[in-house]
Amino acid sequence: MDKLHHFINGNAVKLSNGRSGPVFNPSSGEQIAEVPYADEDTTNEAIAAAKSAFPEWASTPSVQRARFLFKFLELMNRHKEEIAQIVTREHGKTIPDAIGSITRGLEVVEFACGIPQVLKGEFSENVGTDIDSWSIRQPVGICAGITPFNFPAMVPMWMFPIAIACGNTFVLKPSEKDPSAPLFMANLLKEAGLPDGVFNVINGDAEAVTTILKNPDIGAISFVGSTSIAEKIYTSASANGKRVQALGGAKNHMIVMPDADMDQASDALMGAAFGSAGERCMAVSVAVAVGSAGDEIIKRLSPRVSSLKVGPGNDSQSEMGPLITKQHFEKVKEYIKIGENEGAELLVDGRNIKLQGYENGYFLGGTLFDKVTPSMRIYKEEIFGPVLSVVRAKSFEEASYLVDKHEYGNGAAIFTRDGDAAREFTHRAQAGMIGVNVPIPVPMAFHSFGGWKKSIFGDHSIHGTEGVHFYTKLKTVTSRWPTGIRSGAEYNFPSMK
Numbered sequence: 001m002d003k004l005h006h007f008i009n010g011n012a013v014k015l016s017n018g019r020s021g022p023v024f025n026p027s028s029g030e031q032i033a034e035v036p037y038a039d040e041d042t043t044n045e046a047i048a049a050a051k052s053a054f055p056e057w058a059s060t061p062s063v064q065r066a067r068f069l070f071k072f073l074e075l076m077n078r079h080k081e082e083i084a085q086i087v088t089r090e091h092g093k094t095i096p097d098a099i100g101s102i103t104r105g106l107e108v109v110e111f112a113c114g115i116p117q118v119l120k121g122e123f124s125e126n127v128g129t130d131i132d133s134w135s136i137r138q139p140v141g142i143c144a145g146i147t148p149f150n151f152p153a154m155v156p157m158w159m160f161p162i163a164i165a166c167g168n169t170f171v172l173k174p175s176e177k178d179p180s181a182p183l184f185m186a187n188l189l190k191e192a193g194l195p196d197g198v199f200n201v202i203n204g205d206a207e208a209v210t211t212i213l214k215n216p217d218i219g220a221i222s223f224v225g226s227t228s229i230a231e232k233i234y235t236s237a238s239a240n241g242k243r244v245q246a247l248g249g250a251k252n253h254m255i256v257m258p259d260a261d262m263d264q265a266s267d268a269l270m271g272a273a274f275g276s277a278g279e280r281c282m283a284v285s286v287a288v289a290v291g292s293a294g295d296e297i298i299k300r301l302s303p304r305v306s307s308l309k310v311g312p313g314n315d316s317q318s319e320m321g322p323l324i325t326k327q328h329f330e331k332v333k334e335y336i337k338i339g340e341n342e343g344a345e346l347l348v349d350g351r352n353i354k355l356q357g358y359e360n361g362y363f364l365g366g367t368l369f370d371k372v373t374p375s376m377r378i379y380k381e382e383i384f385g386p387v388l389s390v391v392r393a394k395s396f397e398e399a400s401y402l403v404d405k406h407e408y409g410n411g412a413a414i415f416t417r418d419g420d421a422a423r424e425f426t427h428r429a430q431a432g433m434i435g436v437n438v439p440i441p442v443p444m445a446f447h448s449f450g451g452w453k454k455s456i457f458g459d460h461s462i463h464g465t466e467g468v469h470f471y472t473k474l475k476t477v478t479s480r481w482p483t484g485i486r487s488g489a490e491y492n493f494p495s496m497k
Helices: 040-059 062-078 080-092 095-113 161-166 180-191 206-214 227-239 262-278 293-306 324-340 395-405 419-428 466-469
Strands: 005-008 012-013 020-025 030-036 123-128 131-138 140-147 170-173 199-201 220-225 244-249 252-256 284-290 345-348 368-372 388-391 411-415 435-438 472-480
Touching: 005 040, 005 368, 030 080, 040 131, 040 140, 040 199, 040 206, 062 080, 062 095, 062 161, 080 095, 080 123, 080 180, 095 131, 095 161, 140 161, 140 206, 140 472, 161 466, 170 206, 180 199, 180 220, 180 395, 206 220, 206 227, 220 227, 227 244, 244 324, 252 262, 252 395, 262 284, 262 293, 262 388, 284 293, 284 395, 293 368, 293 388, 324 388, 368 435, 388 395, 395 419, 411 419, 419 435, 466 472
Parallel strands: 140 170, 140 220, 170 199, 220 244, 252 284, 252 411, 284 388, 368 388, 411 435
Antiparallel strands: 005 012, 005 199, 020 030, 123 131, 131 472, 345 368
């Protein structure tokens, strides 16, 4: 069994003061590692290391900071498949899915490598007589990231590359369920030559998080997780004077219009609903079928969901792996039971799956409900599993209303050949990320990722230009050099004459 560690000031630190937790292989159900849980002292030690490293790192020219990231990018590409194996072993997602997620994370590293261009300010000459004005962006200080289990490599890379490129130092608290990938990346950053203390990893639970939230040296916190925790993170950190971006849950809808390419739409729903066992904040968990699209899409989906190839993530034949933990496995099964009791039509029941040799794994097959209504819990709540609900709508207006009125607003998509419907949907949909004939509209790294409503707390989305703005403070300078002619003190409110 692996004995994991923290990564503080460039070194592996195994202190846990007796507190630790198990890491499981979800395909077999066996414990494969033990991870130490940082207490308040250990967490503050990591923050102190980041604080000590900050002044020199902040004064390092941005082009030099970018060179460390170029080297890190090179090392990550060299070890991409190895990291994917680590992700699959602890999370359960398939190897191709793991590689794809790492690639999306590396796109943010690529963006961060161009930080000298992005950090350029604005300059205005002669805003007043012999007076110039310009703006610059400077680092916030010590930043922290609290990241979820579903993307143990990608989501941290949506945070720390931009933060450290902007001149900040960083403390990462990854999920204790699958912490090995972040530790691997920490070692690659050290190999890339990143100065000690600039990037630190602490493992743990609520005690580590609480310490981060209240430590006065932390200037900014990035979080991705459930809405209930996101709101608590935002409230607590903001009350302690920190800037916060806290991304929460989702219930992403995909509208299927009658004129859509039904084969394309069913392909999209299969991948978006059941990829990564539905454990994605951008998973499509609700298909809103308009008019005749309902019967057409069900006719295509039912046999495909039934024949979904479920197995260990490292099996090349697997299309979907297990859920992350036994507790979550039981939770998703309970939602299926709730859907039955609420009167939804259960067309495919994923609870019936049995895998020989993997009886102790957390495997759940694809599940398909039809005739789900907005009053049902399986419609209203985030299940975070391989459960797709089909809601019937009579019109585009009714379908759009469902998207707009749901409490979550992470992403939404429409499948149609009608340009007018697509344009109207992109304009009015109350969600932060919109797809037109694209089921999972995750923006590229040079744009920004973030939802609306209860899917986000805070003013800034993650990565892209929004990320740069989050991890920097704006400073505007107004300057006039003396000419040798003095007119005396001015007591009125200054104006540009």
